[in-house]
Amino acid sequence: MKFHQLFLAAFHEPKKLAAFRLLPIGKVMRYIFIFIFVMTSLSFLRFTFGDSNLFEASPELMEYSKTIGGLIYPMAFIFQLVISTFYLFVRISLFAYLGTLTAKLMKRRAEFRHVWRTAAIAITVPLIVTLAIDFLPSFKTAGIIITSIVHLLYIVSAIKYYPKSAR
Numbered sequence: 001m002k003f004h005q006l007f008l009a010a011f012h013e014p015k016k017l018a019a020f021r022l023l024p025i026g027k028v029m030r031y032i033f034i035f036i037f038v039m040t041s042l043s044f045l046r047f048t049f050g051d052s053n054l055f056e057a058s059p060e061l062m063e064y065s066k067t068i069g070g071l072i073y074p075m076a077f078i079f080q081l082v083i084s085t086f087y088l089f090v091r092i093s094l095f096a097y098l099g100t101l102t103a104k105l106m107k108r109r110a111e112f113r114h115v116w117r118t119a120a121i122a123i124t125v126p127l128i129v130t131l132a133i134d135f136l137p138s139f140k141t142a143g144i145i146i147t148s149i150v151h152l153l154y155i156v157s158a159i160k161y162y163p164k165s166a167r
Contacts, residue, residue: 006031010124010154017154018161020121021114028117035127036088040081042131047076088123091151095119099155108162115155122154 001023009016020028065072096116103110126147133143 001027003031003034006121007124010121014154014157015161017118017122017158020158021110021117021162023117023121025113025117028120032088032092032120032123033085035123036081036084039084039088039127039131040077043080043084044073044077047080048073092116092119092123095123095148095151095155098152099159102156103159103162106156106159107165108159109165110159110162114162115159118158119151119155122158123151125154126151 006020006027009020068075093116096112096119099115099119100110100112103115129147129150130143133139133146139146
């Protein structure tokens with residue numbers, strides 16, 4: 001399955017989202033890292049063009065920024081890449097655990113590894129909502145709650161299509 005097919009199916013096809021649990025882990029990882037790269041690039045662009053007054057907060061930071069000069073940009077990009085990677089993997093794992101508990105309540109057969117793959121693809125819409133909320137300052141405080149609810153709803157809607165338990 002191609003990237004754009006995964007991307008489009010993640011929006012409105014919970015049955016396919018449930019079927020993505022059978023994808024090879026390499027394809028899922030590639031999908032996640034594309035989003036990590038996009039998030040990091042957007043964050044880096046905001047840092048580069050919008051947050052230049054960050055160093056003007058104190059004289060010590062101003063002096064430090066003059067000392068390291070242009071090295072701040074590659075260091076910032078790598079740091080943002082590491083933080084984005086850590087954030088997404090923790091979030092996916094947490095929601096996969098919640099999805100596994102939900103699957104047990106719904107009496108569906110679901111292993112953590114399958115729900116993790118579903119949660120990884122289901123994070124598409126919450127990430128796009130997060131990027132949109134990032135540009136709307138009035139919603140920033142409620143952004144994590146909104147995106148968490150959306151992510152959980154996508155996972156639960158996919159779990160409905162998991163096979164029933166053999167009990």
